[in-house]
Amino acid sequence: MRIRAVLFDADGVIQVPTVDWRATLRTFLRPDQSAEEFVLDLMTSERPSLTGKGDFREATAEVLRRWEVSTPVAEVLALWEQFAAVPEAIDVVQELRAAGIPCHLATNQQAYRREIMNDRRNYGQWFDRSFYSCDLGVAKPDPAYFKAIVTAIDLPPSSVLFVDDTAPNIDGAREAGLYAEQFDLSSGVPVLRGLLHGYGLPVATDDPEQRQQG
Template sequence: MARERATALLVDFDGVLRRWDPAVAAEVEREYGLSSGVLGEIAESWGLLQPVLTGRVSHAEWVSSVADALTPSVGDPTRARAAVEQWQRYRGEVDPEVLAFIREVRAAGIRVGLGTNATDLLDADLAALDLTGELDVVVNSSVIGVHKPAKEYFQAACAALDTPPARVLFVDDEDRAISGARVAGLSAHRWSGPPDLRYLRAALAF
């Protein structure tokens, strides 16, 4: 049976609308004598990351926990804190093609939401990247207390978009999030880069 045509779009932030230059972390690691990739490994360890993505701790508290975990690698808590704070000052870059597509979709009368696992720094990041007002709704895991790929996350996102799941097209660069969205009844597309925009235009039929 054919799916209903999507009438709303839900887009992931990191890896889709926002890009990260890995050279930034690599430079901090070189400057502080750290092993390659250690900042990301510690920061993304689930025991530290899950509480900040569900709003149980603040972004600032998460940064402190990352610095604490990094201290044995640096040998000095002050230097560990400085390394993490220097790394965190970089807030990524907007993919201009994705932003242009979002504007095009909204101009066609289709609601667009940002669906992201994020911290309480998200609003500040959106402002710093000149994205405030570029989306109809922002669904932040740390605000609603549940993260992708949980079914409850996608239910909250569809409610925010005021659109039934079968009418929402979700775009993300992680397989687990795509699987979770499909379980929740959404259409979902695994993002691989701007060439995918041609498919998304066809799927939204505008």
């Protein structure tokens, strides 16, 4: 086995929310309304835009009308901007790239959030290539998402490692023939380093045993 490229998910792997957005969404509702159902409605309305079908802004506006929410659409959409990349995780990506291992962003996003990540915050500078589901027209966990990426980077699936925080996405990647590992930032970046080191990838690790194996 030789890993020749690594795909990194975004949310939960290299970036985290900076607000409790679910709690904030609850404040937009009347006391007699179900916050859980409201959040589910928003998430359901977002799905088409994750594959580039429909406008997320318009879908959100429709949900707010349906729930009789008076909060401006722009204020609700601002919650999707409340996230930050974790420097320690980005450092890992840069170590791999400096050692000659291409690293690519592989994330489910609608165009509104893609614009924030790619255009406003220049995420592309941290990766060799960025693959947003809204551009590919297919989203994780569909194996076709991963097949589209390996075709674009011109590598066999068996030479690519995918890291994501969600089990169904891991299953989809493995079905497409990639190596895949589940990781969540809540477990700490040293765990990510250990995971990558276990595949023989050139990253520093704080584990003395792993250093000896390397």
